[in-house]
Amino acid sequence: MKHFDCPVIGRRPSQEFVCSGSSIGILLMEDAAAAREALYFGDATARVKREWWYHKPSRLWFLLERHTGTDTVVSVELATQVHPHDSP
Amino acid sequence: MTHNFVSYNATMSLRLIKYALNRQHAEPRFFNTPDALRDTYDVVIIGGGGHGLACAYHLAAEHGIRRIAVIEKAYLGGGNTGRNTTIVRSNYLTPEGVLFYQRSVELFQQLATTLDLNLFYSTRGHFTLAHSEATLRTMRWRAEVNQHYGVDSELVSADEVKKACPQIDISCGGNHPILGALFHAPGAIVRHDAVAWGYARRASQLGVEIFQNTEVTGIETSGGRVVAVNTSRGRIATGKVVSAVAGSTPTVLKMVGLKSPVDILPLQACVTEPMKAWLDTIIVSGTLHVYVSQTARGELVMGAAVDPAELHSTRSSLEFVSSLADQMLDLFPFLAGVKIVRQWAGMADMTPDFAPVMGLTEVGGFYLDAGWGTWGFKATPVCGETMAFTVAHDTNHRLIESFGMERFHRLAMLGEKGAAAVGH
């Protein structure tokens, strides 16, 4: 079973989270054309990707850096910019 | 009886010994692989899955193009073609989708004859269950669109579901009772390996050369056009390249400098031990994220939606089987003692709107057949037909005109999610 080691909440099973990809950051972008590019045309090969994960029980958001080829989590950071009630 | 059985076996093994010793095998191989790649081909197809092989067959059979190489990095049909749960249907949501998949079902229904091979095509009827008023509404809409285009599709009551499948618990353990279903009589299952091998054999008979264990490592372009393909076994000069690589689409797009509207997510499936035949329809529940059919061997083939996050891997997980079993038992409590014997995954090439990305691209001579996610096996024949036309005429076939990659720039999405997310 997969777990994430997080600040504040510690080690939690992955099923407690919802992955929201990178799109939350994109939605905050000002330029519509640039946002569209970022949303639909990216590098989708195996790589280290920064993505938003929502922890359902604590209603906290985390920013993960995860390798999409190996599923290894490189870093986990508490997202402080997002309101805790903005559930996906 | 016993005696007959033994002597039958003895005859069989003698035949097998004779077969092994004989150099002139009576049973010809499905296809022969030439020793070496040629320096040049008219068309190079990357990917020896169903889509690539079907395209090769149609190019050779209908467009008279015979100097074709199909390059497969591993073994034939070993990608998503050999990993899928083989549901064939055409009850999609958008007019573009319905027309396209309807053509594919037509081609599938005659494919055993076309390929001269028993594909075990089995029409079962396909129920998509509704557990809420909202789902019923989408289904009514789907049925309307389907009927408008002549697809056999209708809304049925919970009683009719129970009649067709008496083993189902209509109340779903009291949690999310079944209110009705979308019924699609032509829904079918078919042997996936046979489809790939059948296309390979017919293509090869027409002169197509198939190379397994050969990886495309790069694509050379000049002045915005494809000029050559580099492989693990050498360089091939060619003006036309078809990419039919499903889970490797972003990697191949990068070779020609294109960004990818496709993300890769694992899609998992599993089978139970074989049991007496009891389920002759295909049952899908979007709400419970499960679907099931029973094979001719008696195994239940089961699957769900894609994994929650991007991943380029065919690993399978305990999370998947445990949550699938949990939901399946809501529908069929009597399966509690049945064992799951095998599970696996494929890499699904997902698009934002659950419709494919096909046809011409910004790079001259580079044709894309991708974005098949969790739903592309049923499209194998129509993809072969339409991609071959597109490559031969350098013009998108009319059935794929709205599937181009540029739709994402225009935000001209096709909105097929309601018909493709779980019921592949």
Ligand SMILES: Cc1cc2nc3c(=O)[nH]c(=O)nc-3n(C[C@H](O)[C@H](O)[C@H](O)COP(=O)(O)OP(=O)(O)OC[C@H]3O[C@@H](n4cnc5c(N)ncnc54)[C@H](O)[C@@H]3O)c2cc1C
């Ligand atoms: C578990 C699961 C269940 C599914 N269920 C259904 C279903 O019920 N109904 C349905 O319609 N669809 C279903 N699908 C989707 C369907 O399987 C695929 O969309 C379809 O099979 C894609 O076929 P393809 O020929 O395009 O790709 P593939 O069969 O994946 O073939 C692509 C080939 O390209 C090769 N390749 C990749 N990169 C290179 C390279 N660089 N050089 C050379 N070769 C390369 C790969 O090795 C592979 O063999 C399911 C998928 C999965 C994973």
